[in-house]
Amino acid sequence: MTQTGRIGTPSTSSASRPDTTCPPNRRRCRMARTAFGALLLASLAGSGAALAEDAGRARLTGDWGAFRTDLDKAGVDLQLGYTSELAYNPAGGTRDQLSYTDQLSFGATFDLDRLAGVHDAKIQLTITDRNGRNLSDDAHLGTLQQVQEVFGRGQTWRLTQFWYNQKYFSGLLDWKIGRLTVGEDFASFTCQFQNLTFCGSQPGNIVGNYWYNWPVSQWASRLKLNIDGVGYVQTGAYEMNPGFLNVDQAALPNNPSGAAGVMIPVEFGWTPLLGQARLPGSYKFGAWYDTSTANDVFRDDDGNPEVLTGRPFADRHGRYGAYINFLQQVTRPDAHDPSRGLSLFLNATIADRRTSTIDSQIALGLIYKGPFDLRPKDEIGLAFGRTHVNDRVAKGQKLLNQAGLGPVAVQDAEYAFELYYGLQATGWLMARPNIQYVRLPGGTRHNDDVVVVGLKTSIDF
Template structure:
């Protein structure tokens, strides 16, 4: 990696040292805090199982919830060090605070079936993928990205009708909350969260970015549902520059180009006594985008020059499968998952992603421990590779076309120190970072910390 010289170098190394110490101090402090609480006779016998580290605030938290106001404060930190790959060995730490409030409008105002949700998030830290020059298409610390700043992540009204048969959500929403949603149990970004966001992140915004949107969900039977959404396409909202000045406000900056219309069909059966989730989704983006290969005359852009051909729409599909196969239903046992997404060939530089894995909950009879193993593959569009090859030939350049999949193998073990605090050591092996053999395969050690205050 490139390191500044002289005083700049000293400042850089000092800043890096502070960041690493911050991660180490946090993990140590959490361990000491948990062990101290657990061993002390403090009159709270529910520390091991209660949902919040800071407890019930002397009963205030429960009373507020009964009155219709609940609070959440969560913290996630991710340390990563590359033993192999990149241009140097680097240790980095990235983190996120999330502060939220849910207002039960029925209890507060007598508004039946209504609630309002507000969440702010703050990200910070550094990226091992960037600083070690790993060349990966996806970050090895999923918590990194979208700027080191506060963002308004959720700001919406949730209205249930006819019991919970129909649910309408409107306001500032994130696509990953509702469509192709998936827990962030792993640390590599290819495996964490909503899969379409891995390949069309320029308009499928995932947590912590929200846009103005609406979502309608209907329970079609006891085991099936359908939901449809309309989400603003405004690239400005996703930028760090916007977030640094205005990201905390529920405003609407100029730059809206259209909307994404996602549709998801879900089946939530019980198979052989175990819960399952089968979801099929589609999306259509009427904002369109630049063609990767052709100009406005239909000729190769790299050869003939000019402006990219404008496509009127962008689209894709996704598939999510989760199935528990052993143990106690919704408890200790082994579950398998498959997730994939495919985007249109005309405009999507990365056009498909697939990951498959397993998760065993309750390892060693510890209810909050789990072991996870997963494999992922991310593919770069062949039309984009053709553009790079043509550009190299015409302009005598040596840009490397990503003609291989980027593969990720990841193993993680989550240790539930108590129900509200966990640490998870993890190993990642990235094959063909950036989709090319020019980058060294990377071996990365990670440590993920989650705290629910």
């Protein structure tokens, strides 16, 4: 739920990598290594608290002497979460590097039924703060998708959610308005993996210059119709405001004037319970249209290749795309804990080739929750993904080389793999050691293949 990866620049070969595992700032490197080891040891040491008979405390700081319970009864639920991601590249890039990035989130949900007698209504407020460094940039990995998904969109404080939600007719109609993140409602997907290819709302991974995932929010409204026994249909309207959507903006939004258009996503969701075991599934089919004007990625304003003329790119009115998002549980080994078992997922997105530098992405994989009877809260994840650079962009790169204006790398597709083990050390601490392999970073053979060893840690305070 982060900014999209950028087109990778060719890195040098592995022969040019310094014979060191630290950047010039060795003190920072040693501190990051220490943090990596400390977090892993802490999660291992605490793993005994997550046995079948003890799920552990739900939050690190507990109930605050029953104050949290009293607040909840009054209609106020406070949230404080922390996510950190460590990543080290033993292969690929221009140097061995250990990079650390994190995010703090502060949230509150106000139940207006309890607070003010407004039935089926609530307000959500969330502020986030991001810090740290990004291995994809620090080690010049050249990847299209970041190997630390939590990095990006400005290392700053940000107003991420501030919306009002009202349900009508016993939940048949659901309306939301305010500051919304588009990925919380459309093409939404979990974020257990550390590589961005497998995390969050997929359209934001390939057209992140206008489909803004968490933590960026927009003035928006979403209307959802729930269909009993089938699923739902929903649509939304999200303001496209280039000045307002500065990725480095601080917590409070600017004046919402100056809109350049509106993005309108539509999604149908089928939520079946399959077989005698009634295993839950989620099948989403969506599309979007953005009314803004954008640059063509190949043609100039005279219809010629921009890479050869240097003239302004041609204007294209409207941007669009479509996606599917499937998640299905296929096994349930424990009748007493329906969350345990194997689930399969498939995400695929295409975007219009006139304006999109990356025009498609597909990701598929599995998540197994509760792999062992003594570890019912742990999970295992395995995923494979392909991110494709628009052939029209590659055509421009070929023309540059043919004209003797290169050499530049000609891009095609990047392939990513990730395997993680999610260790639910306590009820409030989840640690996910992972290993990533990126084949053809940036979609070009000019970059060495990348291996990343990572640790994603989530703490609920």
